[in-house]
Amino acid sequence: MEKITSKNNTIVKDTKKLFTSSKARYENHLFALEGARLCFDVLNSVYEPDTLLFTEDIYARYQDEIDALSIKAKRTFLIDGQVSEKLSETKSPQGVFLTVKMKDNGEMFACGKIVALDNVQDPANVGAIIRSAEALGIDGVVTYNCCDVFNSKAVRASMGSILRMNIIDSDNLEQTLIHMKSQGFKVYSTVPSSSAVKITDADFTGNAVSVIGNEANGVEENIKAVSDDLITIPMLGRAESLNAGVAAAITMWEMLR
CATH class of the missing domain: 3.40.1280.10 (SPOUT methyltransferase, trefoil knot domain)
Known part of the structure; x- marks a missing residue:
């Protein structure tokens, strides 16, 4: 598994754009999630994970969930604390990030x-x-x-x-x-x-x-x-x-x- 230690890594920059730019999200047909709860929710959704990034600390706490996401994701990267802070949209990052493929619009509702x-x-x-x-x-x-x-x-x-x-x-x-x-x-x-x-x-x-x-x-x-x-x-x-x-x-x- 590749480890990313540079905040200037292209994958880090591209992931950060998905958090901050609607244009980037829709151009790439991807959106980004942060935190254990949101990232692991993808396991029980119809969405398809694309790129998973996580720290050693979060892996020690949620090994089974991260392993399950790793199997489904196209790419998986280990990151250090500095990269986690770069990616985070919160004051206290948990150290797990996931990019996810958007879904196409479904058919209009017929009832309900x-x-x-x-x-x-x-x-x-x-x-x-x-x-x-x-x-x-x-x-x-x-x-x-x-x-x-x-x-x-x-x-x-x-x-x-x-x-x-x-x-x-x-x-x-x-x-x-x-x-x-x-x-x-x-x-x-x-x-x-x-x-x-x-x-x-x-x-x-x-x-x-x-x-x-x-x-x-x-x-x-x-x-x-x-x-x-x-x-x-x-x-x-x-x-x-x-x-x-x-x-x-x-x-x-x-x-x-």
Whole structure:
């Protein structure tokens, strides 16, 4: 097994770019993971590991898991502490990193309870929403003009749910929703308006998709126009709106209860 000790090694530089650059991720059709939990989650996902890098210290703690990843990965490298610090996106690196092949978009959902993200830009929000979606039992997530779901902050916020949830990226959310309506879905857009239907009164029986809007501007007008209903989360306090991640979690809970 080759050992990498130089922070200027090409493999190290290329891996670091996958953490920091969306352009690099999509040009190479790869994304990067850091830490034992996220890297080992790949073993129980449909994703294919590409390059594994790890320190002697992490190998001593997780020999079985790293051996299992080594068998599946195309390339495996032992790295030292300096290289680990170079690659890390955290203050206390665990010493294991993995590049993973992206999946192509699957077929659009034919049924179920779906959440759609319209221009959600904060990676922490996107990751938290995907994590909540998996935890609550949502069938899939549609993203449109959002931050890159493979952004390292989004991946960490999802706690690995990005590897397990069915996520489809739409290049035209309005047309995607129109198609879903033709397949029997009801479309709901969340808005901070007292004139909208209270979320507790909305009928989520059958196939349904709820749209969560941009943190500052909400759901786009053309998306509202194709929605069956505008729904709102009643608030008794003085705040005018909720964080997108919180609003999404409440909406998904109501969709499934």
